[in-house]
Amino acid sequence: SSSPRISSYQQADNSGGLSSIPPIDISSNEADGASLPAKEEMELKNCMVCKGNFSGDKFFKLAESCAHPDTCCAACFGNSVTSKILAEKADEITCPICKANITQTDMTRLHSEKRIPNALFQSYESQLSSLQPNDFIWCINPKCGAQVWGSSARPSVVCNHCSTKLCFRHEIIYHDGMSCEEVDDQLHQQIAKLRQLRPEAFEKHFLGKCPSCDITIQKNTKCAHTVCSCGHEFYWCCNRAYRDEDETAQHRAECFRSAASS
Numbered sequence: 001s002s003s004p005r006i007s008s009y010q011q012a013d014n015s016g017g018l019s020s021i022p023p024i025d026i027s028s029n030e031a032d033g034a035s036l037p038a039k040e041e042m043e044l045k046n047c048m049v050c051k052g053n054f055s056g057d058k059f060f061k062l063a064e065s066c067a068h069p070d071t072c073c074a075a076c077f078g079n080s081v082t083s084k085i086l087a088e089k090a091d092e093i094t095c096p097i098c099k100a101n102i103t104q105t106d107m108t109r110l111h112s113e114k115r116i117p118n119a120l121f122q123s124y125e126s127q128l129s130s131l132q133p134n135d136f137i138w139c140i141n142p143k144c145g146a147q148v149w150g151s152s153a154r155p156s157v158v159c160n161h162c163s164t165k166l167c168f169r170h171e172i173i174y175h176d177g178m179s180c181e182e183v184d185d186q187l188h189q190q191i192a193k194l195r196q197l198r199p200e201a202f203e204k205h206f207l208g209k210c211p212s213c214d215i216t217i218q219k220n221t222k223c224a225h226t227v228c229s230c231g232h233e234f235y236w237c238c239n240r241a242y243r244d245e246d247e248t249a250q251h252r253a254e255c256f257r258s259a260a261s262s
Contacts, residue, residue: 150168
């Protein structure tokens with residue numbers, strides 16, 4: 001008889017726990033505890049992804065929104081989920097057949113049906129939590145100023161009101177072609193050069209006092225949003241409170257107008 005087919009879930013040391021996922025023997029029927037009939041008595045189905053022929057128990061409904069027959073085998077689905085998590089796109093898992101979005105409800109159901117290994121599901125939940133919008137920045141478009149919700153784990157965000165593409169981490173127009181780390185490195189090099197060649201200009205532009213606790217702070221990001229070690233959040237350019245909607249409106253009206261006329 002042929003040897004059991006083992007799914008080839010990808011593994012990586014930096015995958016947030018995925019390296020601990022053991023190979024899964026998808027030829028067994030441990031998911032529901034039932035015994036399988038002899039292979040010759042089972043009807044084989046064709047996987048539309050890998051084109052392999054497998055017993056019917058290796059196929060199951062992926063997304064509730066899928067309208068097609070169950071034609072993606074367990075191994076192909078597992079590899080698809082793993083590749084998304086390794087790419088830090090746990091919120092973009094789709095059906096390999098119709099590309100329907102596989103929701104968190106779908107994933108929870110599949111895990112409860114023992115279609116997804118515990119380690120893989122835990123990695124999925126952990127990453128999904130970090131990607132969920134859990135904070136907001138103010139849109140820097142002078143004509144907008146709406147709240148833009150997102151997460152620093154996914155820095156590229158688009159304002160739903162004016163469609164301005166922003167960097168959630170730096171609160172600037174998104175830097176296409178450069179990572180956030182490259183933006184930081186570039187700024188730090190500029191600050192170091194200015195500090196060495198023009199110390200007075202460095203102190204004027206990059207040293208300031210927290211309006212709450214009066215401690216000296218060095219500015220090290222491109223955005224005006226500043227967070228002191230005491231926890232106070234304010235705008236570097238005008239010292240107005242960041243979380244206050246009225247003061248934020250004044251910041252946009254005065255600081256943006258000043259920047260536009262300079």
